[in-house]
Amino acid sequence: MSETDVAGRGKAALLGPAEVRELAERFGIRPTKQLGQNFVHDANTMRRIVATAGVGRDDVVLEVGPGLGSLTLALLDVVDKVVAVEIDPSLAGHLPETVADRAPELAGRLSVVGMDAMKVTRADLPAQPTALVANLPYNVAVPVLLSLMAELPTIRTALVMVQLEVADRLAAEPGGRIYGVPSVKAGFFGPVRRAGTVGRQIFWPVPQVESGLVRIDRFAESPWPQDIEFRQRVWAVVDAAFAQRRKTLRAALSGWAGSPAEAERRLVAAGIAPTARGETLDTAAFVRLAQQN
Template sequence: MPASGRTAARACSTDPLSTEPEQADGLLGPAAIRELAQQLDLRPTKTLGQNFLHDANTIRRIVRTADLRPDDVVLEVGPGLGSLTLGLLPAVAHVTAVEIDPRLAELLPATVAARRSDLAGRLTVVRDDALRIRELPGPPPTALVANLPYNVAVPVLLHLLELLPTLDRALVLVQAEVAERLAAAPGAPAYGVPSVKAAWYGEVRRAGNVGRRVFWPEPNVDSGLVALVRRPPPPGDRLATFAAVDAAFGMRRKGLRAALARWAGSPAAAEQRLRAAGIEPTARGEQLSVTDFARLAATEEVQP
């Protein structure tokens, strides 16, 4: 390693495509992130949720927390300028990165080739909208690890878990409030539609907090890590269960007899189905687990 002073400064080049990376392990730091953005004349947009990680210690922490195996195939959504991608590649067999911005999708392979040429063959970049994906090239992904755009984090997560049954783990970085909702248990103030629907796919937990200063541009909210380990869903139909969930939380201040009246056909029909499922009609949606909702959805519709 260089000793110090000017020698060290020369060795730690800020050229984002230099073979002498800013970080010893090739990770992108703040200077490299800004130079890459300048190279593309990139002005991050809220529409695409573009807040780029630039802190190497945060990247290393995310990779450690993801509990990855050497044979894993990781799906990364929104790789941006490649900060997390460069952290993931040494830890797994392959990374499939889905990027909606064509400029970023085109630059990512070049960034990886310049900084970690030994790992460039492990990367596949897919230029697409993660919400519109119906299939992916290459080996089936086994883990989702991503800094998800805040504005579409929950729909993207649920879509990918449904689309890709080979995903047995996920670790996503989302807005702190969303992280709280995804991991909330029945009865908690944050428990709601995202909590129940995520629980359909697996066990969900908070996996840490992430401050604002590790992003460029710096967001006006804090972030949180959410981990999910897949398990078999409860018995029942997913779409029918999700319809009951949406109805129950659409009027969350009301008891389920009233909240589910339209879903069931009438308040009386709602009460009959609730009692058939072993649920008190005066209960509220935030008291029910995903298993309760699945059991409710499986009850027979009441004929008028």
């Protein structure tokens, strides 16, 4: 982070426990499990997330599920543009008010898009994001992350807070028990790694699970095609391979390929043993397999 970025800190009055509850009461907000809402109320954690994301003045940050604005305010301290996507109409409507109240000189840096993040396209955003930094709703974290990485190729880095178990799965290495579909699909976009843990006591209401940070750094030059048609082909192979984890790939991919014999032919052509199982393959191996006809 540059000296300019550091010097730009401290303009926003970040939210603490009392402020979060006061805002919720003022706006008539009740956190709902349906939307996966747990509001963060620890300023130091928000600053740590922003620092770990490594964003700076030149970044346009996409935030999903800003809630009452805890992370939003911390981001506005560091970057010149934050695009916040919020599905809850009440929260989306009140977020600019909160920013104007607590950081009036930074209010112009914020744009709010009131819609479902799963449906966001490039055309819906006022600026194309270079980074995704978000406390993702835990009930839809993986599909939202994968959808945004696929739809918004300008995102160079993603740092997201998710349920700790999900963080472990996203960053898992081949061969482990928790390695699976999320691990492979996240790795399609670039290297994935765990970037820290977050305790449950910083949330209101306090969730029943711990949280973790996951970072994806998109390939500067992808080793494989990134177009939607090819990605869908890779997704189809991955889904088929893990639908029946205990079966060999020759058997598990028979439906995808048309027959066990054809599955074996494609596996061999991709340099993969037909007796292997899906959890032993890295993303590159699945890509090679999807390229076989």
